[in-house]
Amino acid sequence: MSKQNSRSIAASLATAACSLLGTSTVAPVQAQEEPGWDFNTALLYYGESDGRVQDFSLNVLANRAFVDDRILSLGLTVDSLTGATPSGALPFDGPQTFTRPSGKAVYTTSANEIPLDDSFLDTRVALTAGWAQPFARLYTFNAGLSASKEYDYVHIGGNAGLSRDFNKRNTTLSLGLAYAQDSLNPEGGTPVPLSPMLDVGDLSNRMGDQDKDVVDVVLGLTQVVNRNLLFQFNYSLSQSSGYLNDPFKFLSLVDPVSGDPVSHTPAPGISGPSHEYRFESRPDERTKHSVYGQAKYYMSGKVLDLSYRYMTDDWEIDSHTLDARYRWPLGDRRYLEPHVRWYTQTAADFYRISLVDGAAPLEFASADYRLGEFDAITVGMKYGWKTRSDNEMSVRLEYYMQDGTAPSDQIIGNQAGRDLYPDLDAIIAQFSYRF
Amino acid sequence: MRRLVTARLSAVVFCLAAAASGCSSMGVEPWERDVLAKEEMQLTTDPVEAGIDDHIYFSKEASSGGRGFGGGGCGCN
Numbered sequence: 481m482s483k484q485n486s487r488s489i490a491a492s493l494a495t496a497a498c499s500l501l502g503t504s505t506v507a508p509v510q511a512q513e514e515p516g517w518d519f520n521t522a523l524l525y526y527g528e529s530d531g532r533v534q535d536f537s538l539n540v541l542a543n544r545a546f547v548d549d550r551i552l553s554l555g556l557t558v559d560s561l562t563g564a565t566p567s568g569a570l571p572f573d574g575p576q577t578f579t580r581p582s583g584k585a586v587y588t589t590s591a592n593e594i595p596l597d598d599s600f601l602d603t604r605v606a607l608t609a610g611w612a613q614p615f616a617r618l619y620t621f622n623a624g625l626s627a628s629k630e631y632d633y634v635h636i637g638g639n640a641g642l643s644r645d646f647n648k649r650n651t652t653l654s655l656g657l658a659y660a661q662d663s664l665n666p667e668g669g670t671p672v673p674l675s676p677m678l679d680v681g682d683l684s685n686r687m688g689d690q691d692k693d694v695v696d697v698v699l700g701l702t703q704v705v706n707r708n709l710l711f712q713f714n715y716s717l718s719q720s721s722g723y724l725n726d727p728f729k730f731l732s733l734v735d736p737v738s739g740d741p742v743s744h745t746p747a748p749g750i751s752g753p754s755h756e757y758r759f760e761s762r763p764d765e766r767t768k769h770s771v772y773g774q775a776k777y778y779m780s781g782k783v784l785d786l787s788y789r790y791m792t793d794d795w796e797i798d799s800h801t802l803d804a805r806y807r808w809p810l811g812d813r814r815y816l817e818p819h820v821r822w823y824t825q826t827a828a829d830f831y832r833i834s835l836v837d838g839a840a841p842l843e844f845a846s847a848d849y850r851l852g853e854f855d856a857i858t859v860g861m862k863y864g865w866k867t868r869s870d871n872e873m874s875v876r877l878e879y880y881m882q883d884g885t886a887p888s889d890q891i892i893g894n895q896a897g898r899d900l901y902p903d904l905d906a907i908i909a910q911f912s913y914r915f
Numbered sequence: 916m917r918r919l920v921t922a923r924l925s926a927v928v929f930c931l932a933a934a935a936s937g938c939s940s941m942g943v944e945p946w947e948r949d950v951l952a953k954e955e956m957q958l959t960t961d962p963v964e965a966g967i968d969d970h971i972y973f974s975k976e977a978s979s980g981g982r983g984f985g986g987g988g989c990g991c992n
Contacts, residue, residue: 520963526971539963557966604989628989639984650942658984696984702958704942707950712958716980772981776956783955789981799978807955815955825977850977876964882975908971912964 518543522912529905533563533600548613553624555608564596566902568729568847569757570834570895571595572741577754581728583668583683586751594902597728604630618645632666643700654700665689670727673761674845676744677730679752685759690723708778716770724766730757731847734834739892742837758835760846762828768793783807797851799825813866819878821858827851833886833900849902854884860908871915878908 524537537559544552569576577588580599589595610624620643628635637660645652664670669686678685700714732741733756746752774787785805792798803821810816828851830844860878867873886900943951950956959965965982973979974991 520961522963522967524967537967539967541963541966555966630989633989635989647942648945656984696980698980698984704951706941707943707947710951710956710958714981714983716984718980718984768978768980770978770981774958774982776958778950778953778956785960787982789978791978791981793977795977797977799976801978801981807960823972823976823978828977850975856976874961880971880975904975906975910964910967912961 516545518545518914520912520914522910525907525909527907527909528563530596531564531598532596532904533561533565533906536560550613551611553608553610553612555606557604557606557628559602559604559606561600561602561604563600564598565600565728566849567595567597568731568760568849569595569755570732570734570741570847570900571898572732572755573894575754576741577752578757579677579680579751579753581666581668583678583686584680586680586753588754592898594899602630602632604628604633606635618649619643626660632664634663634665636661637694639696641698650704652700652702654698654702656696656698656700658694658696658698660694660696662692662694663689664691664723664727666727670723670725671730671759673725674758674841676733677753677757677759679746679750681750690727692720692722692724694718694720709775711773711775714770714772716768716772718766718768718770720766720768722764724762724764725760725846726848727759729760729846729848731760731832731845732756732834733758733837734892734895736836736838737893739834739895741834756837758845760848761842761844762830762846763795763844766793766795781809795851796829797825797827799823815864817862817864817876819858819860819862819876821856823856823858825854827853827887831887833890833895834892836892849882849884849904852884852901853887854882854901856880856882856904858908869915871913873914874910874912876908876910876912880904880906880908 520541522539524535524539526535526537528534537557539557541553541555546552567578569578571592571594574591575588576595577586578595579586587598606626606628608624608626610622612620612622614620623640624638626635626637637658639656639658641654641656643652643654668683669688670690672685672687675685697717698714700712702710702712704710734741741755744753744756768791770789770791772787772789777784787803789801801821801823805817805819807815807817828846830846831851832845833847835842835845858878858880860876862874862876864872864874882904884901884903891900954960969979970989974989
């Protein structure tokens with residue numbers, strides 16, 4: 481079996497090992513003259529401005545090659561998350577008080593600020609394990625398991641894939657299947673969709689633990705064009721079912737004329753929300769289709785990596801993602817790699833910036849900014865080098881920015897002059913070591 | 916819905932098969948793989964970094980997957 485083929489097996493395996501955690505990767509391991517361990521490690525800082533989400537993350541992916549190009553892959557990720565995140569409520573001229581997701585206390589946000597829920601504190605541990613091996617000369621089989629645990633969220637998943645080489649191994653067709661079952665058990669319970677935010681201590685609108693299932697199918701074609709160019713095309717189908725809400729997101733109930741939130745008076749002697757809020761309601765099914773293309777082109781030592789993805793789903797979200805990387809060698813042992821990514825999406829058909837008091841009830845509504853219409857840009861730079869012992873290190877720094885717009889036909893009265901969409905600015909800083 | 920999905924899948928399989936047969940005129944001989952064997956020419960050069968990025972964008976955008984499975988695995992979306 482060739483060294484190249486060994487890498488393609490490792491790539492399949494890493495895909496299997498990582499992808500169920502929303503971290504799909506096609507990974508080469510270092511070509512191994514002799515079987516042994518190969519460790520990819522990274523420390524990550526992800527930080528959003530304005531006191532929003534901060535994540536420190538440790539990542540380890542270990543690959544062990546055995547004879548006959550059989551490969552074991554083990555992954556560990558530990559995330560430490562803090563900070564605040566937009567709740568979905570609209571800003572307003574006065575302060576707003578909200579009951580915490582646990583139902584045990586309240587918090588207050590200042591006038592004219594986009595309300596953030598600051599009760600965001602979590603540690604996430606994720607594990608992956610995968611196995612890949614060739615068989616019948618031109619086939620490679622892989623299978624994997626994944627699991628992750630947060631304070632109020634558990635994920636388990638499995639995946640399997642098969643690929644076959646054609647045309648002197650210049651063409652590879654692959655099929656991958658994955659199944660995940662996730663369980664949500666937020667403190668205080670999951671809120672009934674569209675139910676009102678209640679006073680402290682009142683959990684009558686809460687349900688028990690909720691589940692969701694995700695089935696993924698990926699069909700892939702990889703083609704070597706010539707000595708310097710190869711490309712990949714994928715088609716992906718992803719079906720989610722079950723509880724697809726974010727239990728921490730809600731919408732403001734607003735006056736139909738002024739657009740201001742409707743006041744709420746808590747029961748005597750009890751803390752509670754200052755205004756009327758309704759928990760979000762998403763459909764319990766979602767089907768996504770994606771097509772993905774990637775090209776890698778070698779130009780006298782420099783490598784251009786271009787990819788494009790189109791996604792469409794039955795929530796009426798369409799998105800386009802363009803990604804470009806240019807690896808620029810500085811001598812034999814160092815390189816620079818600028819990176820640009822551009823993303824745009826349309827809003828889900830049930831995206832609402834608020835609910836209107838007295839209007840006909842809606843079946844589905846969410847003010848989650850991630851379901852709204854926005855563009856995003858990432859720009860970054862990576863610098864990599866080889867150590868004296870031929871291990872690899874790299875640092876990268878990136879800036880990620882989202883710029884969204886509230887649908888003009890949903891803006892009512894006083895809302896017109898307010899900041900209705902929580903734009904996002906974030907820094908991604910990473911140190912990687914491979915040995 | 917299921918019929919639509921089946922039809923789309925069939926169309927994609929057909930296209931991939933057609934593309935694969937069309938691809939038979941492309942490619943290199945085994946001894947011409949020196950450049951393709953370089954680490955920087957792998958489709959994913961850094962699997963951990965790719966995983967980190969997929970996780971970030973999965974958490975902040977309504978799209979995921981494409982390169983591989985879209986999956987779940989996080990309470991962040």
